Amino acid sequence: MERFLFLTFDGLSRGAVYAAFALALVLIWRAARIVNFAQGAMAVATAYAGYSVASATGSYWLGFAVAIVAGLLLGAAVERVVMRFVDHSSPLNGVVVALGLVLVIQAVLGMLYGNEYRPAAAPFSRSAFQVGGVALLSRFDLFVFAAVSAVVGLLGLLFTRTAVGLRMRAAAFAPDVSRLLGVPVAGMLTLGWALAAAVGSLAGLLVLPTELGLHPNAMDLVFVSSFTAAVVGGLDSAVGAVVGGLVVGLLLSFVSGYLGATVAPMAVLALLLVVLLGRPGGLFTRGRARAA
Amino acid sequence: MSALLRVQELTAGYGAAPVLHGVDLTVPAGTILAVLGANGAGKTTLLRTLSGLLRPTHGRIRYDGTDLRATPVEQMVRLGIAHVPEGRGVVTELTVDENLRLGGLWRRDRADARRALTEVYDLFEPLARRRHHPGHQLSGGERQMLALGRALVGRPRLLLLDEPSLGLAPRVTAQIMALLRTLRDTTGLTVLLVEQNVRSALSVADQGVVMSLGRIVARDDAASLRADADLRHVYLGF
Numbered sequence: 001m002e003r004f005l006f007l008t009f010d011g012l013s014r015g016a017v018y019a020a021f022a023l024a025l026v027l028i029w030r031a032a033r034i035v036n037f038a039q040g041a042m043a044v045a046t047a048y049a050g051y052s053v054a055s056a057t058g059s060y061w062l063g064f065a066v067a068i069v070a071g072l073l074l075g076a077a078v079e080r081v082v083m084r085f086v087d088h089s090s091p092l093n094g095v096v097v098a099l100g101l102v103l104v105i106q107a108v109l110g111m112l113y114g115n116e117y118r119p120a121a122a123p124f125s126r127s128a129f130q131v132g133g134v135a136l137l138s139r140f141d142l143f144v145f146a147a148v149s150a151v152v153g154l155l156g157l158l159f160t161r162t163a164v165g166l167r168m169r170a171a172a173f174a175p176d177v178s179r180l181l182g183v184p185v186a187g188m189l190t191l192g193w194a195l196a197a198a199v200g201s202l203a204g205l206l207v208l209p210t211e212l213g214l215h216p217n218a219m220d221l222v223f224v225s226s227f228t229a230a231v232v233g234g235l236d237s238a239v240g241a242v243v244g245g246l247v248v249g250l251l252l253s254f255v256s257g258y259l260g261a262t263v264a265p266m267a268v269l270a271l272l273l274v275v276l277l278g279r280p281g282g283l284f285t286r287g288r289a290r291a292a
Numbered sequence: 293m294s295a296l297l298r299v300q301e302l303t304a305g306y307g308a309a310p311v312l313h314g315v316d317l318t319v320p321a322g323t324i325l326a327v328l329g330a331n332g333a334g335k336t337t338l339l340r341t342l343s344g345l346l347r348p349t350h351g352r353i354r355y356d357g358t359d360l361r362a363t364p365v366e367q368m369v370r371l372g373i374a375h376v377p378e379g380r381g382v383v384t385e386l387t388v389d390e391n392l393r394l395g396g397l398w399r400r401d402r403a404d405a406r407r408a409l410t411e412v413y414d415l416f417e418p419l420a421r422r423r424h425h426p427g428h429q430l431s432g433g434e435r436q437m438l439a440l441g442r443a444l445v446g447r448p449r450l451l452l453l454d455e456p457s458l459g460l461a462p463r464v465t466a467q468i469m470a471l472l473r474t475l476r477d478t479t480g481l482t483v484l485l486v487e488q489n490v491r492s493a494l495s496v497a498d499q500g501v502v503m504s505l506g507r508i509v510a511r512d513d514a515a516s517l518r519a520d521a522d523l524r525h526v527y528l529g530f
Contacts, residue, residue: 163397166386170394174383176345181442182369182398 002134007257008250013141014210015249016148021203021226022233022241023152024196029235031172031192034083034094035227038101040219042078042197043204045105046070047120048113050205051214060123067201075197079190109216117218122209144206151199152242168192221265225252228272234282243284247271296321296450296482297342302351304341305506310349311337313506319450324476324483326497326514328490333503335486336378339452342484343368343375355450369398372449378486379458381439384427388419388438391427395442405445412441415471432459440468444475450482451475457489465489469496494518 021039028036036042049070054063078101086097124143128135159165170178171188179185207222208214229248233240251271256264275282297319305311311334319325327335340346342353344365353360358371368375383391392412396405413420416437422430430438436456443451453472457465473496475481487493494500500517502510510523517523 163393166390166394167397170383170386170390173385177377177381177383178394179365180343180345180369180375180377181394181446182366183394184366 003257005134005136007253009136009141010257011250011253012246013137013144013249014207014252015229015246016144017203017207017210017245018222018226018229018248019242019245020148020151020199020206021222022229022245023155023238024200024203025227025230026233026235026238026241027155027192027196027199029230031168031189031196032079032083032094033088033091034086034098035235036196037095037098037223038078038105039197039200040204040223041102041105041109041216042074043071043200044214044216044219045109046074046197046201047204047208047214047218048109050201051118051120054121060121064123064205067205068198071198071201072194075200076190076194078197079193083193084186084189106216113214113216115216117213117215120208120211120213120218126209140209147202147206151202152238155195155199155238164191224265225249225268228268228275231272232275232283234284237282237284240282240284244282294321295319296356297484298352298354299342300352300354302338302341302348302353304337304346304348304351306346311506312341312348314351315503315506315508317501317508319482319484321449321482322476322480323498324472324485324496326490326493326500326517327484327486327503328493328500328517329503331488332505334506335503336454337506338503339375339377339454339484339486343373343452345375369446369448372447373452374443374446374448374450375452376439376443376454376456378454379435381442382427382430382435387424387426388430389423391438392419392442392445395445399446404447408445408447412444415444416441433461433464436460436464436468440471447479448481450484452484452486454486455488456485457487457492462492465492469493472496490524 024039025036028034046067050063050067053066054060057063082097082101083094086094088094122140124139126138126140128138159169167178167183168188168191171183171185172192175185204219208218211218225248226245229244230241231244232247233242233244248268248271251267252264255267295318297317299315299317302312302315303310315338327338329335337346341348342360344360344363348361355371355373363371383394386394392409396408399405418434419437419441422434427435427438440453440456456468469492472483472485476483485493485497494514494517497514500512500514501508502517502523510517512520
């Protein structure tokens with residue numbers, strides 16, 4: 001029972017990060033109908049930028065802020081310089097370009113920082129509180145929950161309560177009509193990429209301290225888990241991404257806890273396969289596939 | 293009366309084959325021009341070219357002293373040009389209220405944008421009742437009201453209306469035509485009204501042009517066009 005509780009909380013904590021990363025994938029999917037396979041590499045690149053600043057200044061939070069801002073800029077740049085020129089007649093084109101971007105980013109990071117693991121700092125203690133003799137949650141876990149909840153809440157407010165959010169949704173759903181109504185559609189697309197990349201950066205900062213550390217390939221497995229989470233949720237649904245993230249987090253935690261860590265990646269792939277075969281539209285598409 | 297819109301030798305189309313072959317048009321300010329013709333005559337293409345969704349390969353478009361060929365689509369609404377596309381103008385994923393607010397987001401005068409929104413709700417009572425329903429739940433008539441209402445929130449000077457009567461009950465069509473006449477008389481609105489429903493279009497229009505295969509084949513006062521039996525028979529089918 002203790003073990004079950006521990007694995008549950010551990011799974012939810014991991015799942016929260018997958019949820020944030022899946023949310024970033026959903027943001028770009030909804031804005032541009034592209035699955036951004038480069039998102040993991042982009043998040044690592046901004047984490048390195050934050051790491052450089054943090055080591056130079058000794059301030060974790062300054063590095064944190066730099067990484068998020070770098071995410072905004074990198075996302076905007078990727079859309080403006082690369083994705084805008086992708087021919088969208090076949091959905092595969094965007095995927096291939098994104099995979100190419102992964103190779104470029106990882107190669108550049110390898111040249112700049114080398115291919116050894118560097119320690120990724122956590123801003124709070126990762127040792128868990130003892131509740132009734134059971135280790136459940138650490139301060140860092142609480143920070144993860146708070147940060148992800150804040151991002152989900154703020155994005156929700158942005159899209160449903162603000163003029164910019166309304167413009168972004170309209171531009172994604174009906175570009176021509178939106179342009180006739182004066183919406184700068186291209187700018188909204190850039191903004192969508194910037195926001196998504198910043199959310200991806202945040203997810204990277206939250207997950208890297210729990211993994212082996214900073215490395216150009218450090219987000220590869222996280223990407224697979226988060227992509228699965230987004231597909232479970234249906235790619236179009238923000239709620240689906242969050243639920244999908246938590247489901248994948250729990251699955252990974254239980255499988256590695258009871259069956260062994262080596263089996264865990266296979267469990268994620270099995271889940272992806274089951275969802276794609278059984279409900280290719282995801283679990284949250286019926287009726288609200290294209291809802292706000 | 294001075295011309296608000298002057299189109300000269302306009303040629304445009306999709307790919308290599310032009311749909312419009314040298315169209316000339318003059319629309320005086322504060323008048324309604326009916327653009328008539330059968331399916332495939334180029335009426336919708338004409339509107340799309342005027343609002344910048346389609347770029348002409350040849351010809352000139354002058355609007356109130358501005359060259360529209362050099363104007364980005366996003367700027368048209370700021371010049372006072374509202375294009376209500378045929379049938380599909382409503383963003384069906386957004387609610388009625390969101391669609392209407394979208395029509396006024398570009399405006400700097402926020403207070404007047406809110407006033408215009410209230411006016412549209414007063415004008416189209418069904419929209420007020422379905423304020424928070426998503427667009428895909430609306431009937432055809434309600435969608436048409438929403439698309440037109442959204443254009444009016446921007447307080448346009450030139451309205452490009454594509455088939456507003458499409459799929460509407462005759463009573464609703466008559467309401468919309470009466471509304472256009474009222475707006476012309478009270479606010480000086482200028483309208484380019486593309487219609488298959490010739491009778492109702494000519495009942496409200498000041499002038500009319502008849503298009504066939506991308507050319508204008510007749511132009512006259514609306515009353516004369518109504519009376520011209522040969523023209524009606526050959527091009528308009530009634």
